[in-house]
Amino acid sequence: MAVPSGMPQILQQRPLTPTAPPTPPEPVKLRHPAGDRTHIPAAHRLIYTVLSNELAFARQHATAAAKRPLDDAEKKLNVLFDMLNNEEVSGPVLDQMLQLAQALQVKNYNSAYQIHLELHSTRTDEVSGWMTGVKRLIVDNAKIQQ
Numbered sequence: 001m002a003v004p005s006g007m008p009q010i011l012q013q014r015p016l017t018p019t020a021p022p023t024p025p026e027p028v029k030l031r032h033p034a035g036d037r038t039h040i041p042a043a044h045r046l047i048y049t050v051l052s053n054e055l056a057f058a059r060q061h062a063t064a065a066a067k068r069p070l071d072d073a074e075k076k077l078n079v080l081f082d083m084l085n086n087e088e089v090s091g092p093v094l095d096q097m098l099q100l101a102q103a104l105q106v107k108n109y110n111s112a113y114q115i116h117l118e119l120h121s122t123r124t125d126e127v128s129g130w131m132t133g134v135k136r137l138i139v140d141n142a143k144i145q146q
Contacts, residue, residue, distance in 0.1 A: 031086050040084045044094060048081055050101040054137040061144045069136060076133025083130075093123050100134070109142035 032039050040048050055074060062070055083089050089097070096119050103112040116135055119127050 029086075032082075034082055035078070037081060037085055039086070040081070041087065044084050044089075044098070046105075047094075047097045047101045048084060050104050051077055051080070051134065051137065054104055054141055058137055058140045058144070062140075066140065070140075073133040073136035076130045077137075080130035080133070090123075090126060093119065093126055096123075104138070104141075107145055109138055109145065112138050113142070 037048060055070070055077060058066075058070055058073075080089075096115055100112050100115040100119075103109075103115065113135075116131065116138060120131050120135075
């Protein structure tokens, strides 16, 4: 086929078929502000409540030397609480953390510690940012209860 004069050859080689519109990008999930606890689902609120109570108990009985480690534990727990508030904790971790909270609620520190070990060894990527804060509460409060 002859190319009409003045028209670039490249235009003639492209078919005139409609293209699909581009797919819209995934919406960005907005995070709730750090420190906000109002969006923790009711089913997971036990984790927040029990760990907060355990932190308060540890602080009541802490020596001056134990203050700094508890401050660090609180920072790590706040990472977990923010993740709970934004529903960023996976189902399997939530299930085990609920079991851990129930164990702490009845002062079964041995069971809580075993759940902590299992989570730390099987879900390290997900729990590494905050699990040491949970461990601090388990260990310290177990000593207080003896």
